[in-house]
Amino acid sequence: MTKQVQDAYICAATRLPIGKSGRGYFKNTRPDEMLSRVIQAALAQVPGLDPSVIEDAIIGCSFPEGEQGMNIARVAAVLSGLPNTVGGVTVNRYCASGITALAMAADRIRVGESEVMIAGGVESMSMVPMGGNKPSFPPAIFERDENIGLAYGMGLTAEKVAAQWKVSREAQDEFALESHRRALAAIEGGFFKDEITPFEVKDRQPDLNGDGVVVKSRTVDIDEGPRKDTSMEGLAKLKPVFAAKGSVTAGNSSQTSDGAGALIVASEAAVKRFGLTPLARFVSFAVRGVPPEIMGIGPIEAIPAALKLAGIKAEDLGWVELNEAFAAQSLAVLNDLDSKGIVLDRSKVNPNGGAIALGHPLGATGAIRAASVIHGLRRTGAKYGMVTMCVGAGQGAAGIIERL
Numbered sequence: 001m002t003k004q005v006q007d008a009y010i011c012a013a014t015r016l017p018i019g020k021s022g023r024g025y026f027k028n029t030r031p032d033e034m035l036s037r038v039i040q041a042a043l044a045q046v047p048g049l050d051p052s053v054i055e056d057a058i059i060g061c062s063f064p065e066g067e068q069g070m071n072i073a074r075v076a077a078v079l080s081g082l083p084n085t086v087g088g089v090t091v092n093r094y095c096a097s098g099i100t101a102l103a104m105a106a107d108r109i110r111v112g113e114s115e116v117m118i119a120g121g122v123e124s125m126s127m128v129p130m131g132g133n134k135p136s137f138p139p140a141i142f143e144r145d146e147n148i149g150l151a152y153g154m155g156l157t158a159e160k161v162a163a164q165w166k167v168s169r170e171a172q173d174e175f176a177l178e179s180h181r182r183a184l185a186a187i188e189g190g191f192f193k194d195e196i197t198p199f200e201v202k203d204r205q206p207d208l209n210g211d212g213v214v215v216k217s218r219t220v221d222i223d224e225g226p227r228k229d230t231s232m233e234g235l236a237k238l239k240p241v242f243a244a245k246g247s248v249t250a251g252n253s254s255q256t257s258d259g260a261g262a263l264i265v266a267s268e269a270a271v272k273r274f275g276l277t278p279l280a281r282f283v284s285f286a287v288r289g290v291p292p293e294i295m296g297i298g299p300i301e302a303i304p305a306a307l308k309l310a311g312i313k314a315e316d317l318g319w320v321e322l323n324e325a326f327a328a329q330s331l332a333v334l335n336d337l338d339s340k341g342i343v344l345d346r347s348k349v350n351p352n353g354g355a356i357a358l359g360h361p362l363g364a365t366g367a368i369r370a371a372s373v374i375h376g377l378r379r380t381g382a383k384y385g386m387v388t389m390c391v392g393a394g395q396g397a398a399g400i401i402e403r404l
Contacts, residue, residue, distance in 0.1 A: 007109075008265050009266050009404070010102075010279050010370075010401070011266050011279060013261075013280075013374045014371055015038060015367070015371045016197055016260050018225060018259040019258045020255065021126045021255075022125075028204070031122045032067070032076050034122055034199070034260040035073075035076035037080075039077065040080045043264070052083050052085060054086045055117060056088065056114065057076070057087065059089070059091070059122060060093070063129075063131070066128045066133055067124060068127070073090040093287075093397065095363070095389050096366050099389070100366065102366065103282070103285035105117035105119035105265045106285070114267070116267070116270050117265045120263060120367045121367035121368065124361075147292075149291055149394065152293050155243075155253065161296040161326075168247065172249075173251065177235060179357040180230040184357075191379065198219050201218055225255050248326055252356065253356065254354075260368075262367065281402045283384070283400040286302050287396070291394055292393050294394075297333060297336065297396070298390040299390060299398060302388060302396035303337065312400070316384050317384050318348060318384055319385035321373050321385070321388070323354065323360065323387075374401060377403035381403075384400060386400050
C-alpha cells in the first residue's frame with residue numbers, strides 16, 4: 001500500500017560552538033560526548049515531547065572510526081539519556097553527512113513510518129584526522145586515468161577548480177576576508193546565540209604538588225575560528241599549500257575543526273499531540289555527482305535540482321549557507337550559477353560568514369549550517385533558506401528549508 005507523503009517539521013535546532021582542531025576548545029573532548037550534549041540540548045527545546053516516541057537518531061560523520069566509531073549515533077543516543085528504544089545509525093556522505101542525515105530523518109516522517117526523529121552530525125578532526133587513521137584506496141583507482149580523481153586531496157581539487165573556472169588568487173583572498181568580517185560582525189551582534197548551545201570543557205592536568213589530577217572547567221559559547229587580524233596583506237603573504245604555482249592557501253581554505261549539531265524532526269500529528277512549535281519545514285533535498293577531480297563544483301548541479309523539487313526560484317531564497325570548503329570552489333559555484341541565470345544574492349549567501357572563518361567539522365557541518373539557516377530565517381523573517389555544499393569524491397548536495 002502506498003503511503004501518503006506528509007510534511008516533516010523541524011521543532012528544535014542547535015549546535016555547539018565550533019572549535020579549532022588539534023589545539024582548540026575540544027582537542028581533548030570525545031566526539032560522543034559532544035554529540036550526546038547537543039542531543040540533550042535539542043531535546044530541552046521540546047519539553048513536551050515524550051522521548052519514547054523517537055524512533056531513531058540519524059547522525060552524519062565523515063570518518064566514523066576510532067573515537068567516532070562503534071556507531072557513534074547509537075552510542076551518543078544512549079549516553080544522552082534517551083530510552084533504550086531509540087535507535088541510532090551513523091551515515092557518511094563526507095562533508096554533506098549532516099544535511100543528508102536531516103534529509104533521511106525527514107523522509108522517514110514524510111512517508112509516515114515515523115513520528116519523531118533526531119538528525120545531526122558530529123566530527124572531531126582533533127581525534128580522527130581527515131582521511132582517517134588508516135587510509136586505504138582500492139588499487140583500481142590508479143589503474144584507470146578516469147578514476148584517479150578519487151585519490152586527489154581536497155586542496156588539489158580546489159586548484160583544478162580555480163584554474164578551470166579562472167578564479168584568481170586575489171578574488172579568493174577577498175572572499176576569505178569577507179568571511180571573517182561577516183563572522184566577527186555576527187558574533188559581535190549576538191546572531192549566533194539562538195543556535196549555539198554552550199559547552200563546559202574540562203581540561204585535566206597532573207597535580208604537580210601531589211598524585212592526583214587537576215580538573216579545570218570553562219564554558220565556551222562562541223566559534224573559535226574567526227580572526228580579527230585577518231587582512232588582505234596578511235592573506236597575500238601566505239604561500240600555496242597544494243600546488244607550487246597554485247592559488248589555494250591556508251587562508252582561503254576552510255579550517256579543520258571540531259563540532260556537533262542536532263535537530264528534532266516531527267510529523268504534523270506529533271506536533272499536535274505534544275504541543276510542539278515547529279521552527280521550519282524541510283522542503284526538498286537533492287544530490288548530484290560530478291567528476292571527482294573537480295568535486296568543488298558539486299552545488300552547481302545540486303542547487304537547481306533542489307530548487308525544482310521545492311517549486312521555488314533562486315530569488316526566493318532569503319538565506320543560503322554555501323559551505324566554504326575553499327574560496328575557489330565557492331566563487332566558481334556562484335559565478336557558474338550566475339551564467340546560467342540562477343543568481344544567488346551575495347548578501348544572502350553566508351550572511352554570518354562561512355567555513356573559512358567559522359570552521360568546517362566535516363560530517364557535522366550540514367547539521368550545524370541547517371541550524372544557522374533556521375535561526376537566520378527566524379531572525380530576518382525570510383521564508384526560504386538553503387544548505388548546500390560540495391562533497392569529496394565528486395558530489396554536490398542541497399537542502400531547502402521553509403520558515404514557519
